[in-house]
Amino acid sequence: MIKKIDKHMTVTEILNIDPMISNILAAHGMTCLFCGAAVNESLEDACRVHGFDDDYVDIMVEQINDFIGSPENG
Numbered sequence: 001m002i003k004k005i006d007k008h009m010t011v012t013e014i015l016n017i018d019p020m021i022s023n024i025l026a027a028h029g030m031t032c033l034f035c036g037a038a039v040n041e042s043l044e045d046a047c048r049v050h051g052f053d054d055d056y057v058d059i060m061v062e063q064i065n066d067f068i069g070s071p072e073n074g
Helices: 011-017 021-027 043-049 054-069
Strands: none
Touching: 011 021, 011 043, 021 054, 043 054
C-alpha cells in the first residue's frame, strides 16, 4: 500500500518516502529541503516560513500524494 503524506509530517519524513518529491517542493520555491530545520519542521511549518497560507499547503499535499500514487511512480 502506498503511504500518503500529510502536512504534519516533517519534510525529511516526506522525502524519505520518495526523494523525487524534492522536485515538487522546489517548484514551489522551497529550496532549502535538506537544511537542519527539515528534520524537525513539519511541511505546514516550512510552508509558513516561506509565506504560504494553509490553502496552499493543502494544494502541495494533494500534489505530492498524486505523485506518490501515480502509476509511473509505483
